[in-house]
Amino acid sequence: SQQGEEDPQALSIQEGENATMNCSYKTSINNLQWYRQNSGRGLVHLILIRSNEREKHSGRLRVTLDTSKKSSSLLITASRAADTASYFCATDPSRDDKIIFGKGTRLHILP
């Protein structure tokens, strides 16, 4: 079953602009994570935000979490060509060993 749902499915922006991706989920969670996948590669963990946190930063990444709305956003500031990739949110439903991934947002940074 799909827990997380990213929005938009695809996003193209100019280099230097900020990119915002959203994720909505259905059930209560322990934490929410964002991953990045370059074409044909495995996923790379970017950032984890716990259910009792509202915002977290890591370099050019800013993640917010609103548990009342069951949603999260990933902001990439000052985008670069190398940021072109697919971005996935993943949730850790409470009392479970599974991590459920969304369908991803394909981000394309235009030079």
Added chain:
Amino acid sequence: SQTIHQWPATLVQPVGSPLSLECTVEGTSNPNLYWYRQAAGRGLQLLFYSVGIGQISSEVPQNLSASRPQDRQFILSSKKLLLSDSGFYLCAWCRESYEQYFGPGTRLTVT
């Protein structure tokens, strides 16, 4: 440091043939292990996960099976491949449902 290996990297198999994909983890003990499948341009579908030797949880009923004969070895198998088994297979490990670390993946094409 921990590393995760998958092989083979690519595989072309005829319909009806058997399958064995292997995943091994180094540098950690008693990890949670996961098998995912990703169709082209799509999200990750969780196939199996394991929290210990011989403990396998199946998420999707299909003609695939998984085994964990050793603590850091996770094998995905099939007795008879179907066309619909084509995809990108990813193995991942994690500790206590925190961030997952992915292998490089196996691209399977069933012809």
